[in-house]
Amino acid sequence: MxxxxxxxxxxxxxxxxxxxxxxxxxxxEAHAGEILLIAGASGCxxxxxxxxxxxxxxxxxxxxxxxxxxxxxxxxKDWKLSQISQKIGTVLQDPERQILxxxxxxxxxxxxxxxxxxxxxxxxxxxxxxxxxxxxxLRERETFTLSGGEKQKxxxxxxxxxxxxxxLLDEPLASLDPASAQDALDTARLLADQGxxxxxxxxxxxxxxxxxxxxxMFMSEGEIRYLGIPSGLSKVANYREIxxxxxxxxxxxxxxxxxxxxxxLPGAAGRGSEKEAxxxxxxxxxxxxxEVEVLHGINLEIKRGDVIAVLGPNGAGKTTFVKHAIGxxxxxxxxxxVNGHDTKQASVAQIASTLGYVFQSPSHMLFAPTVREELAxxxxxxxxxxxxxxxxxxxxxxxxxxxxxEQDPPxxxxxxxxxxxxxxxxxxxxxxxxxxDEPTAGQDYQNYMNxxxxxxxxPSFEAILFxxxxxxxxxxxxxxxxxxxxxxxxxxxxxxxxxRDFDRLKANRLVPTxxxxxxxxxxxxxxRFMRAEALAHV
Amino acid sequence: MLVAWRYRNRKSLIQSFDPRAWLxxxxxxxxxTLAFWDVRPLLFFFTLAMFVLxxxxxxxxxxxRAFLFIIGFVVFFAILTFLTGRGGSExxxxxxxxxxxxxxxxxxxxxxxLDVTVERAFYAVSQLVRVSSxxxxxxxxxxxxxxxxxxxxxxxxxxxxxxxYAMDLTMRFIPTFARDFQLTMDxxxxxxxxxxxxxxxxxxxxxxxxxxxxxxxxxxxISSEDIIDAMDLRAFGVGPRTWLEVLNRDLxxxxxxxxxxxxxxxxxxxxxxxxxxxxxxEALLRLAGG
Numbered sequence: 001m002x003x004x005x006x007x008x009x010x011x012x013x014x015x016x017x018x019x020x021x022x023x024x025x026x027x028x029e030a031h032a033g034e035i036l037l038i039a040g041a042s043g044c045x046x047x048x049x050x051x052x053x054x055x056x057x058x059x060x061x062x063x064x065x066x067x068x069x070x071x072x073x074x075x076x077k078d079w080k081l082s083q084i085s086q087k088i089g090t091v092l093q094d095p096e097r098q099i100l101x102x103x104x105x106x107x108x109x110x111x112x113x114x115x116x117x118x119x120x121x122x123x124x125x126x127x128x129x130x131x132x133x134x135x136x137x138l139r140e141r142e143t144f145t146l147s148g149g150e151k152q153k154x155x156x157x158x159x160x161x162x163x164x165x166x167x168l169l170d171e172p173l174a175s176l177d178p179a180s181a182q183d184a185l186d187t188a189r190l191l192a193d194q195g196x197x198x199x200x201x202x203x204x205x206x207x208x209x210x211x212x213x214x215x216x217m218f219m220s221e222g223e224i225r226y227l228g229i230p231s232g233l234s235k236v237a238n239y240r241e242i243x244x245x246x247x248x249x250x251x252x253x254x255x256x257x258x259x260x261x262x263x264x265l266p267g268a269a270g271r272g273s274e275k276e277a278x279x280x281x282x283x284x285x286x287x288x289x290x291e292v293e294v295l296h297g298i299n300l301e302i303k304r305g306d307v308i309a310v311l312g313p314n315g316a317g318k319t320t321f322v323k324h325a326i327g328x329x330x331x332x333x334x335x336x337x338v339n340g341h342d343t344k345q346a347s348v349a350q351i352a353s354t355l356g357y358v359f360q361s362p363s364h365m366l367f368a369p370t371v372r373e374e375l376a377x378x379x380x381x382x383x384x385x386x387x388x389x390x391x392x393x394x395x396x397x398x399x400x401x402x403x404x405x406e407q408d409p410p411x412x413x414x415x416x417x418x419x420x421x422x423x424x425x426x427x428x429x430x431x432x433x434x435x436x437d438e439p440t441a442g443q444d445y446q447n448y449m450n451x452x453x454x455x456x457x458x459p460s461f462e463a464i465l466f467x468x469x470x471x472x473x474x475x476x477x478x479x480x481x482x483x484x485x486x487x488x489x490x491x492x493x494x495x496x497x498x499x500r501d502f503d504r505l506k507a508n509r510l511v512p513t514x515x516x517x518x519x520x521x522x523x524x525x526x527x528r529f530m531r532a533e534a535l536a537h538v
Numbered sequence: 539m540l541v542a543w544r545y546r547n548r549k550s551l552i553q554s555f556d557p558r559a560w561l562x563x564x565x566x567x568x569x570x571t572l573a574f575w576d577v578r579p580l581l582f583f584f585t586l587a588m589f590v591l592x593x594x595x596x597x598x599x600x601x602x603r604a605f606l607f608i609i610g611f612v613v614f615f616a617i618l619t620f621l622t623g624r625g626g627s628e629x630x631x632x633x634x635x636x637x638x639x640x641x642x643x644x645x646x647x648x649x650x651x652l653d654v655t656v657e658r659a660f661y662a663v664s665q666l667v668r669v670s671s672x673x674x675x676x677x678x679x680x681x682x683x684x685x686x687x688x689x690x691x692x693x694x695x696x697x698x699x700x701x702x703y704a705m706d707l708t709m710r711f712i713p714t715f716a717r718d719f720q721l722t723m724d725x726x727x728x729x730x731x732x733x734x735x736x737x738x739x740x741x742x743x744x745x746x747x748x749x750x751x752x753x754x755x756x757x758x759x760i761s762s763e764d765i766i767d768a769m770d771l772r773a774f775g776v777g778p779r780t781w782l783e784v785l786n787r788d789l790x791x792x793x794x795x796x797x798x799x800x801x802x803x804x805x806x807x808x809x810x811x812x813x814x815x816x817x818x819x820e821a822l823l824r825l826a827g828g
Contacts, residue, residue, distance in 0.1 A: 060767055082773030090771050096539035097764040098771075102686040102710070109782040111772035116780050123782070142685075144541040151539075158772065290599075328724045348727040357728040363760060364718065365725035367752035377749065381730030411756055425729065 003073040005166050005197045006030040006053065010067035013052050022048040023222045025067070030166070030199060035192045037208050037230070038201045039242050040219035042416040042444040046201045047093075049219070050168050053199070055084040071166075085111065089164035093171040093442075095151035104130070104138045104146070104154050111162040129157040133187060147315035149180030156187065167191060169200040173207060174441060177313045177469050179509035185211045203444055205233070205242045206514065218242070239533075243445045243472075246515040246532040253536035264479065267459035268305040277301035278433055278463050279325050279355070283334035286320060294320055295487040297334070302433065307456065308465040309474030309495070312484040313509035318467045319360070321484055322435050325465075326357045338433075353382050356431030360438050362422035366410040371402065371421055374410045378429040389428075396424035399454040401447065415442050420451065427455070436466040440473060452477055472515045475499065476531045483508050495529050496520075540710040540765070541717055543680035548595035552682040557691040559791035560682070564675055566798030570805035571671050575816040577660065579808070580667045587674040596681045608673045612666060620662040621652065630657040630816055634823050656825075660818045685710065690781040699779045707765065715758065722753045 011026040023045040030036050038046050051057035058065055059081055068075055076084050092098045101107025108129055112122040130136040133153045138146065146154060152172060159167065169188065173181040181204070189211040192198050202208050205216075209230055216233045218226040226236040233242075239249045253259075279302040287293040294317050302308065302325075312318050323329045324336045327343035336343045339354050356378075359365060368374035375393040384392065397403045400420035405413065410421045419442050426434065434455070440448040456464065456477060468474065474481050474495055481498040483491040485508045491498045499505065500520055502512055519529045526538055547553065552560060571583045598605075633655040641650040683691070689706035693699060723733070726749045736746045769775070808814050 054771060056767060056770070060770060080776060081770045082776035085771050085773050092764075092768070097761075098768045099539055100707075100765065100768055102542050102688075106686050106782060110774075113780045113782055114773040114776060116778055119780055119782060119784070122780060126782075142542060144539060162772065323724075326728055328728065347732065348724075349730045349732045352728055352730045359721075359725045359728070361721070363757050364721045364753055365729070365749075366756075367749045377731075378729035381732075429729065 002032070004029045004070075005032055005072060006199075007070040007073075008049075008053070008067070009070070011049070011052060011069065012064075012066035013048055013057055014064045015048075015057075016062040016064070021222055022063075023052070023219075026224060027067075028217065028224070028227055030197045031214075032165070032197055033192055033195045034215065035188060035198045035200060035211065035213040037205065037213040037216045038199060038219065039203070039205050039216060039233070039237070040225075040444075041241055041446060043414060044219040045222040046219055047170060048222075050090070050170050050199070050201060053166075054088050054090045054168055055079070055081050082114070085164070086115070086162060087164055088166045088168060089159035089162060090168045091152075091156050091159055091170065091172055093174050095148070095155040095175070098155045099143050099151060099158075101143055101158075104135075104141050104143060104157075107143050107154055108157045108161050110158060115162070125161045125163070126157075129161040132160065133157050147180075147313070148175045149177060149183070149314050152176055152180065152184060153187075156184075160191075165195075166197045166199070169198065169202075171201055171203065171442075173202060173204050175314075175469075177509045178471060178511035179506075180314060181207055181469075182210075182511055203243065206245050209245065238446075240449070241444075241446050246513070246518045246535070249532035250518070250536040253533040256533070258537040259531065259533045262453055262456060264307055264456050264477075265305055265461055265464065266457060268462045275303065277303055277337070278339065280337040281324065281334070282337070284321075284324060284331040284336060285333040286324065286329060286331050293332070293487065295324075295331075298487075298489055300482070300489060300492065302463050302465060304462045306463045306465070306480050307478050308463070308480045308482060309478035310465065310467045310482045310484055311469075311471065311474060311508070311510055312490075316485045316508075317487040318484050319437055320487075322357070322437065322465065322467060325433075325435055326355050327351045328357075349381065352378070352429065352431065354431060355433040355435060356426040356429050358423050358426045358434070358436040358439060360441065362415075362418040365422055365425070366418060369409055370407050371397070371410050371413075371424075372406045374421060375425050375428045378425055382429060384430075392428040392430055396427040399427060399458070400424045400451050416444065416447065419443060420447070423451065423455075427458070430460045432460070432462045434461050434464045436464075438467055438469070440468065440470060471499070471505075471510055471513050475513070475516050475519060475529045483510070485509075496523060499529075539761075540707065540714045542685035542710050543713050544600065545681065545683070545685050547684075550595035550682070551593040552590060552678065553595075553684075554790070555794055556785050556787045556791040557683050557687050558694045558785060559787060559794045561691065561695065563794050563798035564679065566802040567675055568672060570801045571668060573805040573809045574668070574814040575664055576814045577664045577667055577817065579805075579814055580664060580671065583671040584667050587671040590678060591674050594678050594682060596678065601677055601681065604677050608677065609670075612669045612673065616662045616666045616669075619665065620658050623653065623655075623658055630661070630818075633657045636825070656818050656822045657816075660822070661816065664816065680709075680713075687783055687785065690783045690785055693781055694785050700775055703774070711758075714761075715754070718757050718761075719750070719754050722750055722757070725753075726750060 007029045009027050012021055012024050014021045026049060040046050048057060051061055053069060055076065057063060071087050099107050101110055105126055108126045109122050112125060130139055133156060135153050135157065138150060143154060172184050176184060185208060188198055188200060200208060213230060215228060216230045217224055218233060218237050226233060234244050234248045234252065239252050281298045281300040284295060284298040285293055286295040298321060310318050320329060324331060327346060327348045330344050338351050343351060366374060368377060372393055375396055376389050379389045379392050397406060400423055402417060402420055402424065410418060413421065423439060478495050481495045482489060483498065490508060491504060499516055505512060515532055518535060522535060522538060574580050635653055635655050637654045639652040688709045689703050692705040693702035697705065731749055736743050
């Protein structure tokens with residue numbers, strides 16, 4: 001009988017600097033040619049499990065290990081990481097954290113160079129990996145100029161070139177546009193069909209179910225709650241905890257009371273005309289270098305009551321576009337007006353009192369010794385009163401579900417919690433317009449749905465704009481959708497008008513979801529897009 | 539993620555050399571220039587640096603920021619030394635006054651005075667020429683060395699594999715740090731922070747810079763941990779490694795190395811023989827009445 005590639009027996013792990021155990025009594029076996037999807041909320045122990053399997057824990061992440069792991073029947077406890085890495089390849093959540101090489105060819109060759117493989121063989125294996133992933137044309141490109149999807153594929157090529165038989169993918173879809181995510185999943189299916197064992201940690205369960213993983217593991221509080229065929233998952237997992245296909249949510253939600261109606265931007269009405277533009281882009285063009293223009297003639301008005309979702313592929317210019325709204329970038333041609341004032345004539349700090357901007361990465365802004373002080377920083381700069389700041393901080397913490405972390409150092413929190421602190425830090429500034437760049441990245445489903453619900457019901461905001469790769473976020477929350485591609489505004493309209501054109505979605509690397517399809521099906525009865533739980537009661 | 543310097547293939551003189559040869563030449567140039575205070579040999583090095591600059595193919599637009607910063611820095615310190623008379627006095631024992639400017643006021647019995655002497659003026663000129671030569675050659679390095687060859691270049695210069703790769707990462711750390719600094723500045727400005735309006739004493743101002751320095755530092759630490767994990771996961775440092783990139787040294791590289799070594803040896807010998815010390819033209823001394 002063939003030996004299993006991977007056997008995990010009663011595995012437990014506790015990080016050296018923490019009192020609680022991160023994972024407890026984990027046991028399972030993974031087979032050759034299998035895709036095992038590992039799902040669960042943030043902090044459930046998924047990443048720790050991956051670190052134990054690839055050897056980073058306890059070698060780099062020190063701690064106490066219980067139980068054992070067997071790779072092809074052998075216990076790798078005393079192996080060096082280099083030995084393990086020849087059998088197990090790992091692609092980290094963020095390819096930016098994994099890529100080391102200056103050029104694509106150097107990046108893919110890195111592992112083979114370290115194994116002292118002959119130069120000619122390295123070249124052959126690099127080219128083979130690049131061709132397999134259909135990215136041979138990127139061979140000589142500099143890695144930092146690649147789009148998110150391209151970086152993900154290059155990181156994968158670097159691992160595949162080492163020919164591992166087990167592949168660990170830690171949230172591989174987190175930074176990808178829908179079409180790139182689909183490509184990545186198809187590649188995983190192909191590799192599994194060729195005999196590779198794949199363990200994939202992923203929040204976007206619905207997307208992964210499309211490639212028919214053999215089994216699903218659902219983790220909670222460091223333990224396995226479910227391990228079995230995918231169809232059994234919806235019976236054990238709460239549909240509010242992980243993102244299931246819309247039809248399954250509808251079936252389950254029918255048994256529950258209808259969800260409370262979300263009153264979007266309750267403060268927008270009554271503060272002025274809905275026709276008045278809060279932000280106006282007039283023929284805006286921009287380029288980081290004089291020779292290359294990345295935004296071309298953008299015309300747009302953000303009006304009171306708008307909840308705008310900005311969709312588009314990786315590298316389309318979405319972030320460049322919204323950075324103009326707060327004056328971090330000034331147009332090379334045209335102008336941007338915020339509250340009627342040209343951003344060229346105002347400092348970013350002045351605009352910040354009107355327009356709050358949440359950056360993609362929290363690690364570039366967190367600095368204070370406590371979460372409370374971090375949140376008070378913005379309002380203090382804007383000269384809010386002490387009493388006002390106290391209220392703003394408490395309210396912001398409540399919205400992002402971090403009230404119990406008020407005195408904790410923000411830098412000691414998990415990535416997901418840090419992201420929520422960064423959102424709360426802007427919420428506390430009580431700006432009239434909120435702009436968020438991928439607010440849900442790195443968050444689990446339940447958390448981001450909760451804080452999106454809360455943010456949209458805040459009375460202080462008159463308009464909200466968010467960049468996202470999640471089409472469902474646009475379906476559920478937006479009353480206006482923009483598609484940006486190649487620095488141009490491709491579409492601007494109501495979600496039901498913009499998102500019904502599947503050809504246009506495909507051309508802009510967007511993929512229709514089951515929730516979108518269901519909403520379009522029922523549009524005659526609902527006349528607007530709704531979340532799946534609400535559709536269950538229509 | 540590490541970003542690289544803005545390197546472009548330009549088919550220039552510098553880029554036609556093997557990077558190892560160029561770095562050896564640069565090191566020779568650096569030490570040789572530092573061996574002199576006499577503006578006459580320094581002008582030779584300055585001319586050499588200008589020749590390299592004008593054949594480098596790097597446009598003014600590309601290096602404008604770096605140059606303006608360095609020129610500002612060099613000119614500021616040259617003027618400061620000139621005004622205070624400090625910094626060069628160990629090179630000359632006697633000063634020849636050209637003109638003296640006295641303030642029309644006194645502070646506690648002390649009248650601010652500026653002595654314009656031949657030595658101070660020529661020291662400022664020598665300092666400008668010396669530092670400018672080194673600055674020009676140094677600024678050109680990131681524009682002329684292919685970032686994908688950093689590691690193999692240092693390996694080729696005799697460093698062990700681990701150190702050579704560490705040098706590769708270090709070279710790329712500087713532009714990466716600059717990018718992270720800018721991102722943090724942007725993020726804090728979006729929270730109403732205005733670095734231009736910091737007030738209070740020096741300690742207070744440093745404390746108020748924490749919103750910039752803490753995230754930049756923490757980010758650098760986290761990134762280096764990520765880099766270590768990424769390297770470990772792909773078997774870095776387990777033994778001798780293969781270098782994919784291959785460097786080829788030919789005749790012109792050998793000529794460049796020998797040229798650099800000849801300059802270095804010549805400079806060192808000249809230094810031992812007492813040549814190349816601070817020098818002022820006789821005519822100027824006579825003009826000053828010396």
